[in-house]
Amino acid sequence: MSRTLNLGILAHVDAGKTTLTERLLYEAGAIGAIGRVDDGTTLTDSLDLERRRGITIRSAVASLVIGDVSVNIIDTPGHPDFIAEVDRVLGVLDGAVLVVSAVEGVQPQTRVLMRALRRLRVPTVMFINKIDRGGADVAAVLREIQRRLGVRAVPLTEASAAGTRAAAVAKAAPDGLIDALADDDEALFAAYVADSARVTPDRLWAALAEQTAKSLVCPVYAGSAMTGVGTAELMDGLVSLLPVAEPDDHGPGAGRIFKIERGAAGEKIAYVRMFSGALQVRDRVRDDADKVTGISVFERGAWVRRSTVRAGDIGKLSGLAHVRVGEAIGSSAQDAAPHHFAPPTLEARITPDRHDQHVALRAALAQLVEQDPLINIRSEPSGELSVSLYGEVQKEVIQATLAADYGIAVTFRETSPLYIERPVGVGAAEEILNSPTNPFHAAIGLRVEPASGFAFRLDVDYQSVPLYVYRNVDEFAAAMQEYVRAALGEGLYGWQVNDCLVTMISSNYSIADGPPSRRGPLATAADFRKLTPLVLMRALRQAGTRVCEPMSRARIDAPATSLGSVLGMLARHGAVIHGQSVHDGSVSVEADLPADRLPGVQRALPPVTNGDGVLESAFAGYQPVRGEPPSRRRTR
Ligand SMILES: Nc1nc2c(ncn2[C@@H]2O[C@H](COP(=O)(O)OP(=O)(O)OP(=O)(O)O)[C@@H](O)[C@H]2O)c(=O)[nH]1
Ligand SMILES: [Mg+2]
Numbered sequence: 001m002s003r004t005l006n007l008g009i010l011a012h013v014d015a016g017k018t019t020l021t022e023r024l025l026y027e028a029g030a031i032g033a034i035g036r037v038d039d040g041t042t043l044t045d046s047l048d049l050e051r052r053r054g055i056t057i058r059s060a061v062a063s064l065v066i067g068d069v070s071v072n073i074i075d076t077p078g079h080p081d082f083i084a085e086v087d088r089v090l091g092v093l094d095g096a097v098l099v100v101s102a103v104e105g106v107q108p109q110t111r112v113l114m115r116a117l118r119r120l121r122v123p124t125v126m127f128i129n130k131i132d133r134g135g136a137d138v139a140a141v142l143r144e145i146q147r148r149l150g151v152r153a154v155p156l157t158e159a160s161a162a163g164t165r166a167a168a169v170a171k172a173a174p175d176g177l178i179d180a181l182a183d184d185d186e187a188l189f190a191a192y193v194a195d196s197a198r199v200t201p202d203r204l205w206a207a208l209a210e211q212t213a214k215s216l217v218c219p220v221y222a223g224s225a226m227t228g229v230g231t232a233e234l235m236d237g238l239v240s241l242l243p244v245a246e247p248d249d250h251g252p253g254a255g256r257i258f259k260i261e262r263g264a265a266g267e268k269i270a271y272v273r274m275f276s277g278a279l280q281v282r283d284r285v286r287d288d289a290d291k292v293t294g295i296s297v298f299e300r301g302a303w304v305r306r307s308t309v310r311a312g313d314i315g316k317l318s319g320l321a322h323v324r325v326g327e328a329i330g331s332s333a334q335d336a337a338p339h340h341f342a343p344p345t346l347e348a349r350i351t352p353d354r355h356d357q358h359v360a361l362r363a364a365l366a367q368l369v370e371q372d373p374l375i376n377i378r379s380e381p382s383g384e385l386s387v388s389l390y391g392e393v394q395k396e397v398i399q400a401t402l403a404a405d406y407g408i409a410v411t412f413r414e415t416s417p418l419y420i421e422r423p424v425g426v427g428a429a430e431e432i433l434n435s436p437t438n439p440f441h442a443a444i445g446l447r448v449e450p451a452s453g454f455a456f457r458l459d460v461d462y463q464s465v466p467l468y469v470y471r472n473v474d475e476f477a478a479a480m481q482e483y484v485r486a487a488l489g490e491g492l493y494g495w496q497v498n499d500c501l502v503t504m505i506s507s508n509y510s511i512a513d514g515p516p517s518r519r520g521p522l523a524t525a526a527d528f529r530k531l532t533p534l535v536l537m538r539a540l541r542q543a544g545t546r547v548c549e550p551m552s553r554a555r556i557d558a559p560a561t562s563l564g565s566v567l568g569m570l571a572r573h574g575a576v577i578h579g580q581s582v583h584d585g586s587v588s589v590e591a592d593l594p595a596d597r598l599p600g601v602q603r604a605l606p607p608v609t610n611g612d613g614v615l616e617s618a619f620a621g622y623q624p625v626r627g628e629p630p631s632r633r634r635t636r
Pocket of ligand 2: 056
């Protein structure tokens with residue numbers, strides 16, 4: 001079996017991910033001619049919309065061979081509106097290249113991505129790209145990487161003539177390497193102290209690979225994806241520094257779906273990364289799922305039809321009509337993957353321009369949600385539809401996709417912040433059997449209390465679990481957790497309830513020949529499901545909830561002379577300043593403000609800074625709204 005490396009290419013928008021992917025494919029001989037983003041001819045920006053706009057919208061997979069390693073490369077979008085695409089990919093990577101521009105340096109998304117990569121312990125190599133462009137400053141970017149990303153950067157190439165078309169790279173002197181590595185490798189340090197000459201380059205490289213695999217250090221290469229300078233060195237590093245595994249492909253298959261697309265005839269194609277075992281044509285991906293009817297895997301850089309996809313590989317599966325992005329498949333199938341980034345902060349009403357396309361729009365959106373589980377659709381009893389969103393660009397993309405792929409012209413209106421609710425105190429409620437307020441054949445007690453994130457616990461007598469409906473207590477707990485999660489979609493004010501612990505404190509069900517208090521038709525799963533929101537709402541009413549709004553942290557860099565007007569402008573937009581610093585005639589101001597005020601600040605910035613102000617922003621959690629809490633119409 002060949003060795004495989006599943007590699008993600010990640011970066012802030014426009015840093016050069018797609019150009020680098022194209023360059024690597026070309027250098028490895030996987031494509032015969034090199035395409036350009038600006039001409040709309042790259043392999044991985046294959047969607048019409050991507051080619052026209054020159055940005056990546058969906059993650060794309062390609063494959064190349066370096067030495068004896070088969071590298072599956074996943075080019076991701078950098079625009080924050082499409083962070084959901086990166087979210088799904090993170091869970092299937094063996095390693096990543098985080099690209100940063102030698103001109104723009106570390107940008108907000110660079111930080112967000114590095115934090116996620118570190119948290120998930122994805123071994124990462126950095127590539128300082130665009131050293132051929134005017135203004136490139138590799139040394140300054142290296143300092144930023146250390147300071148702003150908080151990683152121990154190990155430069156492996158040195159750039160010369162950066163900022164010119166003659167920019168080149170050479171191997172960095174190895175002196176720095178021992179300093180970077182000895183801290184976390186006592187044996188290496190001891191060997192070096194005993195006899196520095198005996199620490200061979202091979203020994204150092206092995207130590208570097210080991211610490212890279214453990215996410216302790218981050219090797220950094222420099223170059224230009226455009227001219228190809230430095231990419232050969234990067235390719236060497238990818239296969240010698242990132243952990244290339246030879247996974248065990250015996251036993252039943254387990255993997256994760258990380259992308260769904262539709263084929264020419266509208267059929268679903270699911271991309272799977274296999275972690276162990278193997279999956280075959282005609283296998284079911286879960287007990288209750290459809291059968292796989294076709295498999296394609298990469299071989300020497302191209303998709304080929306096969307009967308099996310094995311551990312370590314990426315495969316395209318057909319026949320799975322009901323599969324969703326993020327789903328785990330195979331023997332150890334558990335929940336959907338957890339999310340790694342901030343949630344969408346906007347919601348907009350979406351309406352078809354032609355009134356007779358309402359049903360078609362609903363069906364089309366349902367298909368988009370399968371591909372993008374972070375898009376949440378709400379349909380109100382009146383039939384009106386809303387979608388949750390990250391931003392304006394995503395809105396335009398949804399609009400263009402609906403028009404091009406489904407022939408539906410839509411209008412977005414009433415874009416508003418996506419508020420959440422948090423419980424204020426503790427509340428509990430209970431429904432017993434045969435009471436006038438309980439139309440169901442099940443009984444439930446729930447307690448709600450503030451927490452960080454969402455958690456569900458089962459604290460009931462196991463005798464009270466209907467084991468004729470659920471196979472065991474764990475299955476009952478999982479089902480109840482899902483009912484509770486669904487019910488929390490709309491709290492007292494109609495917003496999603498977050499940050500709460502829900503404990504199930506009592507349970508019961510009626511039986512035909514039971515004592516009078518329990519006598520009745522046998523309870524079904526539907527009784528538990530339907531009763532859950534009633535009890536939960538009562539518990540929430542007792543606990544009380546507070547409506548909170550999504551916040552952004554903005555950082556503005558501007559000429560020092562404009563400080564006064566920048567501060568005034570921020571205050572007018574309701575921002576709270578919590579830091580400012582002046583250096584070399586320029587000033588940085590950091591401030592928190594409601595996320596929906598950001599576009600206004602963006603528009604107001606050029607006039608108060610003579611066009612010299614730069615705004616960066618990132619999601620900064622939720623804060624209670626001041627004044628009257630906004631409410632949203634409930635759908636139930
Ligand atoms: N001069 C120079 N330009 C580059 C280089 N790499 C990329 N570019 C240009 O930078 C722009 C963005 O490149 P992309 O490859 O689309 O960047 P990306 O990171 O894939 O962008 P998104 O996927 O939209 O986030 C394009 O105009 C490229 O031609 C480079 O090494 N040097
Ligand atoms: Mg791209």
